[in-house]
Amino acid sequence: xxxxxxxxxxxxxxxALAVVQAQHRSRTYFIELERLxxxxxALDEQWGQLQLEQSTWANPARVDAVARQQxxxxxxxxxxxxxxxxxxxx
Amino acid sequence: xxxxxxxxxxxxxxxxxxxxxxxxxxxxxTTVGARAFYLQGLHTDYLQGKGDAVANRNLTLPAHRGxxxxxxxxxxxxxxxxxxxxxxxxxxxxxxxQRAQLADVLDLPLATLExxxxxxxxxxxxxxxxxxxxxxxxxxxxGAPGLVLRREFRRxxxxxxxxxxxxxxxxxxxxxQEGVExxxxxxxxxxxxxxxxxxxxxxxxxxxxAPIKTAQMGGNLAxxxxxxxxxxxxxxxxxxxxxxxxxxxxxVVLDAKTGEILALANxxxxxxxxxxxxxxxxxxxxxVIDTFEPGSTIKPFVAAAVLERGLYHPDSVIDTPExxxxxxxxxxxxxxxxxxxxxxxxxxxxxxxxxxxxxTLTSQQYWDVLHRSGFGELPGSGFPGETAGRLRDAAxxxxxxxxxxxxxxxxxxxxxxxxxxxxxxxxxxxVMPLSFLKREPQEIVGERVFSPTVARQVRSMMEAVxxxxxxxxxxxxxxxxxxxxTGTAHxxxxxxxxxxxxxxxxxxxxxxSNPRLIIGVxxxxxxxxxxxxxxxxxxxxxxxxxxxxxxxxxxPDAPETATHMTQQMISxxxxxx
Numbered sequence: 001x002x003x004x005x006x007x008x009x010x011x012x013x014x015x016a017l018a019v020v021q022a023q024h025r026s027r028t029y030f031i032e033l034e035r036l037x038x039x040x041x042a043l044d045e046q047w048g049q050l051q052l053e054q055s056t057w058a059n060p061a062r063v064d065a066v067a068r069q070q071x072x073x074x075x076x077x078x079x080x081x082x083x084x085x086x087x088x089x090x
Numbered sequence: 091x092x093x094x095x096x097x098x099x100x101x102x103x104x105x106x107x108x109x110x111x112x113x114x115x116x117x118x119x120t121t122v123g124a125r126a127f128y129l130q131g132l133h134t135d136y137l138q139g140k141g142d143a144v145a146n147r148n149l150t151l152p153a154h155r156g157x158x159x160x161x162x163x164x165x166x167x168x169x170x171x172x173x174x175x176x177x178x179x180x181x182x183x184x185x186x187x188q189r190a191q192l193a194d195v196l197d198l199p200l201a202t203l204e205x206x207x208x209x210x211x212x213x214x215x216x217x218x219x220x221x222x223x224x225x226x227x228x229x230x231x232x233g234a235p236g237l238v239l240r241r242e243f244r245r246x247x248x249x250x251x252x253x254x255x256x257x258x259x260x261x262x263x264x265x266x267q268e269g270v271e272x273x274x275x276x277x278x279x280x281x282x283x284x285x286x287x288x289x290x291x292x293x294x295x296x297x298x299x300a301p302i303k304t305a306q307m308g309g310n311l312a313x314x315x316x317x318x319x320x321x322x323x324x325x326x327x328x329x330x331x332x333x334x335x336x337x338x339x340x341x342v343v344l345d346a347k348t349g350e351i352l353a354l355a356n357x358x359x360x361x362x363x364x365x366x367x368x369x370x371x372x373x374x375x376x377x378v379i380d381t382f383e384p385g386s387t388i389k390p391f392v393a394a395a396v397l398e399r400g401l402y403h404p405d406s407v408i409d410t411p412e413x414x415x416x417x418x419x420x421x422x423x424x425x426x427x428x429x430x431x432x433x434x435x436x437x438x439x440x441x442x443x444x445x446x447x448x449x450t451l452t453s454q455q456y457w458d459v460l461h462r463s464g465f466g467e468l469p470g471s472g473f474p475g476e477t478a479g480r481l482r483d484a485a486x487x488x489x490x491x492x493x494x495x496x497x498x499x500x501x502x503x504x505x506x507x508x509x510x511x512x513x514x515x516x517x518x519x520x521v522m523p524l525s526f527l528k529r530e531p532q533e534i535v536g537e538r539v540f541s542p543t544v545a546r547q548v549r550s551m552m553e554a555v556x557x558x559x560x561x562x563x564x565x566x567x568x569x570x571x572x573x574x575x576t577g578t579a580h581x582x583x584x585x586x587x588x589x590x591x592x593x594x595x596x597x598x599x600x601x602x603s604n605p606r607l608i609i610g611v612x613x614x615x616x617x618x619x620x621x622x623x624x625x626x627x628x629x630x631x632x633x634x635x636x637x638x639x640x641x642x643x644x645x646p647d648a649p650e651t652a653t654h655m656t657q658q659m660i661s662x663x664x665x666x667x
Contacts, residue, residue, distance in 0.1 A: 027296055027297075030295065030296065030297065031294045031295065031296075034294070034295045045170065045171050048154075048168060048169075048170040048171075049170050049223070051157075051165055051168060052165065052168050052170055052246055052248060054165075055164060055165035055168075055248035055249075056248050058164065059248060059249060059250070059252075060249075060252065060317060060318055060320075060321035061250070061252060061321060061325075064321070064325070075637075078568040078569060081569075
């Protein structure tokens with residue numbers, strides 16, 4: 001009888017410690033999860049800013065100005081365009 | 091066992107000592123009990139509140155507004171968080187060195203900064219919005235008391251004024267005010283969520299106290315707009331407005347097969363990123379909201395109406411004297427020819443010819459064709475404030491009105507409406523519903539307006555407009571066949587037609603063998619002496635069309651004209667009317 005009691009008491013202590021351990025781990029993981037969520041949000045915001053930056057650089061008005069003024073590009077005249085129809089006419 | 095019987099446990103204590111100890115213990119117990127009762131019983135709400143205030147927090151989960159992009163995913167509007175710098179005057183203590191450093195980081199002259207910081211107000215005030223992320227990091231590193239960095243969402247329009255009228259803008263509360271931002275407000279707006287959490291001493295989140303109400307992010311929109319074509323339309327229109335010293339103008343580019351609005355530009359316009367100089371005039375989307383009398387651009391509908399009833403054939407010859415009287419109105423041709431075919435009436439834009447054709451119809455028949463083509467009806471683009479124009483009931487027409495209606499006076503249309511109506515000619519008689527949003531071809535059901543035969547006949551008449559002897563020589567595009575119609579209308583000023591104020595327009599399509607694009611151009615009051623639709627609006631059309639066709643990579647349907655035409659255009663810079 002008393003031996004059973006001792007075993008039960010020991011089991012109880014072990015279980016109690018396991019609960020404490022589990023609770024602690026749950027908190028740690030939760031904090032980690034929160035941190036990662038925050039990081040995801042920050043990355044999302046950064047992505048938005050990069051998209052904004054990219055579209056600002058790729059703005060057609062800017063591309064037009066750079067192509068004409070800095071690179072000296074020109075639209076090809078029609079006589080310099082050769083159209084391939086893909087069909088050989090007889 | 092009896093304790094009293096054991097000798098060892100017998101204590102020889104004076105009774106007062108026992109009484110004192112027992113008394114002290116009792117007093118202590120009572121004090122603790124009373125205190126516990128005081129805290130737990132009487133002050134529990136207050137203390138619980140205090141405790142919760144330390145540990146519990148309600149967080150708002152911010153939801154940002156959806157993005158707006160063009161059909162290829164190029165951004166037109168995006169919300170992104172920015173840091174703003176605020177000062178809390180009560181805590182603000184900056185050393186001279188810190189002030190200098192702050193001025194340096196913010197790239198402001200020290201004097202300006204001093205002036206801003208010197209403001210004495212209750213509460214916080216704004217020093218600079220927005221600051222860049224790099225600046226924010228440096229300011230945070232300074233750790234100066236009283237300087238607060240706040241994060242707020244700001245809407246940016248990377249395309250700026252290029253797509254301003256279509257995209258519109260939001261107000262300071264992130265609510266759409268104009269354009270697509272307003273039309274799709276419910277879809278774009280996000281709904282903020284909420285979380286109730288418990289924190290530990292270090293500020294970490296320990297657990298959720300209630301189920302999370304997740305934030306609903308705003309939906310993204312893909313517009314039908316093609317930013318490159320939009321830019322071309324914007325650029326060419328702005329150049330033409332400047333060249334002809336005009337008051338304003340609009341360009342609309344439609345996909346003839348799907349009814350999608352590929353570009354829509356107006357002048358004057360505005361930059362949605364800079365809302366400080368708010369002026370309602372330039373913000374108006376003229377192409378959709380304003381109406382004008384279409385003038386000669388209505389004539390193809392007259393031709394379609396008479397062809398449809400089998401009254402004439404494209405080659406039927408009609409006597410066209412220089413003037414023609416209908417009731418009290420004398421109709422006049424600027425470039426008279428004694429006889430013209432129906433095709434030539436369209437090609438040379440003869441008023442007399444158009445009136446004679448229209449008079450063979452009853453008013454009800456003519457009204458029916460105009461009504462079917464969408465005049466007097468909302469074009470259905472979903473754009474806020476779009477106008478239906480004006481087309482009065484046929485029963486109320488006087489004969490004079492019936493006649494003037496044949497060359498585009500007495501009814502009013504918007505440019506978008508006019509371009510939409512031309513879709514019937516471009517698309518073998520079928521008009522596709524307009525859309526500002528990108529859509530899949532299979533989800534579109536068109537509306538039949540003319541039979542395919544009539545639509546093709548009118549289209550080839552309109553092709554003659556751009557050929558030798560037509561009014562639209564300057565609308566030609568090297569390598570492609572172009573069909574279209576010029577329009578030059580007098581403006582109404584104080585209830586009368588002003589003899590010297592015009593609206594020049596051109597609506598056309600290409601490649602004419604199987605039109606893919608419809609472009610409508612209208613220029614308001616060109617005032618450098620040139621005012622014919624073919625000379626003012628025509629070149630804008632040609633430039634935008636040429637570039638757009640190239641952009642879409644459509645194969646030329648008249649490659650042999652390319653070199654020949656370029657030489658012509660070079661040798662004759664000022665083309666026909």
